[in-house]
Amino acid sequence: MKKNSVKKVALDMYIEQMKWSVWFIGIIMAVYIGFNIAANFFDLDFIDNLLGFSEGSSIIYMFVIGIIAGLAFLPQFIKLGVTRRHVFYGTVISAILVSISLPLIFSLFSGVEYLLSGLFGFTIEGPLFRNFTASFFLYSLNNLMGYLAGWLINVGFYKFNWKAGLLFIALAGGVIALYTLIWKDSIISLYSTDLGTLGTGLPFLLSLLKTLALILFVLITIRTLTKRISIKIK
Structure with missing residues (x-):
């Protein structure tokens, strides 16, 4: 077992x-530009920036690649001698990195969009920099x-039969x-003016602690189920 197996798994998966x-980002940008062109051509209201526009789609995209990548890489790493534990931790790290990378990339493009709007005199709606830290954090989360x-x-679905898999859909x-x-x-409206409440009526720290407990529950469940999971190596 190599000392840096977790780092290797995380980097490869990331x-x-x-x-x-890259395909997802390209599609979102193309659709966003198309919506803007259509809004200008037909005189429609389209009040959003690229960061806000991408947020809902990003959640769905991450859900899909979670289904695809969750165990898709495991057989290959097992063949290379990496333990299930190291693959698990590497997968978690890569998931965190991808979760942060998407809003970071869209934020950079949104920043360019705002700069261009100032240079060429067109209007971009949506509060890109209003409480940006909270918005970015929640987007990533x-x-x-x-x-x-x-x-x-x-x-x-991988560990059990399809009937049990349906129960996991309900659990998820x-x-x-x-x-x-x-x-x-x-999840619907990331932009809040108050970092202390974020529209929930609960202190930010309390909401964060509850979320961390929920994440821990999911990770413990996944780790328990995959600890001795039979690998289907082709």
Whole structure:
């Protein structure tokens, strides 16, 4: 067992998943530009910037790649002599990195968009820099929860039969529902003027602690189920 197996798994998975993400980012930008052109041509209201526009789609995308990547890489790493434990930790790290990378990339493009709007005199709506720290944090957190929910479903179908897999879909749905309840409007509307409440009526720290407990529950469940999981190596 190599000392840096976790780092190797995390890096390999991050690079591969970001390759997939290039297509996602390109599609989102193309659709966003198309909507803006249509809004100007037909005189429609389209009040959003690229960062806000991408947020809902990013959650769905992370959910999908969580299903795909959750255990897709495991057989290959096992063949290379990496333990299940190291693959698990590497997967978690890569999921966190991808979750942060997407809003970072869209934030950079949104910044360029605002600069161009100043140079060429067109208007961009949406509060890009209003409480940006909270918005960026919640965007990343939403992505991570989407990924973990997809991964949980993947594990259920991989380890058990399809009937048990359906139960894991319900479990993942319950996790997302509980997460949504903790943050309430934040998944739909990231932009809050008050970092202390973020529209939930709960202190930010309390909401964060509840979310961390929920993430820990999902990770412990996945780790327990994959600890001695039979690997289907082709």
